[in-house]
Amino acid sequence: MTGKTGIENPSLQQKYFDAMSFAPATVNIVTTDGTEGRAGVTVSAMSSVSADTDPPTLLVCLNEKNSATQKILGNGVFCVNILHEHQSYISDVFAGRYKEAVNDKFSAASWTTHATAAPAIVDALAALDCRIVSTKKVGLHHVIFGEVQHIELSGSGNALTYANRAYGSVQPVNFGPAPCEDGSEDALPLSIGCFHTFAPYLLPTLVRKLKEAGHPVRLNLIEGDRRRLTLGLMSGEIDCAVMYGNDFGSELSMAPVASLSPHVLIAANHRLAEKNTISPADLSGEPMISAIDKAASQRVESLMLEHGVTPNTLYRSSSLEMARAMVREELGFAVVLTNIAARGGSAAVVSRKLDVDTESIDISLVRNRSASAHPLHDLILDLARHIWTEA
Numbered sequence: 001m002t003g004k005t006g007i008e009n010p011s012l013q014q015k016y017f018d019a020m021s022f023a024p025a026t027v028n029i030v031t032t033d034g035t036e037g038r039a040g041v042t043v044s045a046m047s048s049v050s051a052d053t054d055p056p057t058l059l060v061c062l063n064e065k066n067s068a069t070q071k072i073l074g075n076g077v078f079c080v081n082i083l084h085e086h087q088s089y090i091s092d093v094f095a096g097r098y099k100e101a102v103n104d105k106f107s108a109a110s111w112t113t114h115a116t117a118a119p120a121i122v123d124a125l126a127a128l129d130c131r132i133v134s135t136k137k138v139g140l141h142h143v144i145f146g147e148v149q150h151i152e153l154s155g156s157g158n159a160l161t162y163a164n165r166a167y168g169s170v171q172p173v174n175f176g177p178a179p180c181e182d183g184s185e186d187a188l189p190l191s192i193g194c195f196h197t198f199a200p201y202l203l204p205t206l207v208r209k210l211k212e213a214g215h216p217v218r219l220n221l222i223e224g225d226r227r228r229l230t231l232g233l234m235s236g237e238i239d240c241a242v243m244y245g246n247d248f249g250s251e252l253s254m255a256p257v258a259s260l261s262p263h264v265l266i267a268a269n270h271r272l273a274e275k276n277t278i279s280p281a282d283l284s285g286e287p288m289i290s291a292i293d294k295a296a297s298q299r300v301e302s303l304m305l306e307h308g309v310t311p312n313t314l315y316r317s318s319s320l321e322m323a324r325a326m327v328r329e330e331l332g333f334a335v336v337l338t339n340i341a342a343r344g345g346s347a348a349v350v351s352r353k354l355d356v357d358t359e360s361i362d363i364s365l366v367r368n369r370s371a372s373a374h375p376l377h378d379l380i381l382d383l384a385r386h387i388w389t390e391a
């Protein structure tokens with residue numbers, strides 16, 4: 001029976017879209033090949049139906065307006081390719097985001113075939129080769145049930161997920177050991193998080209200072225972006241975290257650590273190294289090394305644009321250490337949002353304040369408001385403030 005295709009309650013439908021956007025799902029490429037031809041489409045509506053049937057059964061939901069749908073139905077076979085967290089480009093290609101730039105979607109990956117001859121991505125997290133056993137039309141979508149004929153597994157890795165209209169990935173939550181029953185501080189368990197770009201510059205010094213203060217701890221050091229650290233704080237995996245920002249919502253409490261200004265990392269023998277401060281105009285035309293982290297790169301690049309300079313971004317790196325190494329090799333300059341990241345390392349790289357009129361960048365020590373503060377929380381706060389002052 002054909003389901004309704006008219007929209008009787010637009011408001012309810014929009015709320016449904018909004019509600020379902022919060023439900024994370026794996027990102028999958030559903031492919032087919034046969035007499036109707038080869039095709040593929042990005043799908044998040046994929047689910048297991050039954051593992052105790054022989055063979056197991058799963059389902060996918062496909063919009064009838066997608067050109068791949070009729071080919072999948074006509075061929076009677078399909079392969080569900082569950083993507084790794086680093087394979088968002090493949091998802092974008094099969095979702096049609098590069099229509100004008102990519103003539104052949106299948107050029108986005110390497111392929112093989114299994115039992116049904118439907119294309120399977122060679123390095124997918126998992127590939128489930130299926131034969132269609134039944135279908136049902138609901139609204140404008142076909143619910144397609146497939147019996148799994150063959151499965152290929154990569155062995156390890158995290159799945160690419162989609163939620164809040166953005167890509168993401170799952171992160172394991174590893175709880176540390178429970179505190180000693182007698183309440184002593186001997187080898188006191190401590191799980192501390194730190195924003196990944198400045199963690200290598202802050203945490204080793206912080207740990208050393210804790211030890212010098214006579215507080216031996218069993219440490220779990222966690223590096224990550226704001227999302228990763230927030231999830232750790234909310235779950236109880238992390239006792240406290242040093243992070244960018246000063247607004248973390250009602251469930252997390254924060255204490256200010258430092259307010260900082262951006263600095264330029266540049267090779268020591270560069271002509272600009274003689275200046276005490278460097279303006280955006282000084283950097284006009286110079287090759288820039290920027291962060292892959294979207295929030296950080298947007299802030300730096302917008303600062304340049306606000307001062308009339310179009311960034312000449314030639315390189316991007318998710319690692320500040322890699323950016324420093326590229327600066328050392330005289331491949332360009334990098335702008336860092338925190339001066340602690342400018343110290344240490346090779347003398348071939350120097351730091352100069354970026355001469356811009358901009359709001360300071362806040363660093364905070366954050367913890368879960370509903371949890372008891374770690375016994376060393378106040379000491380960690382004092383030490384972190386002292387370390388930032390020294391930077």
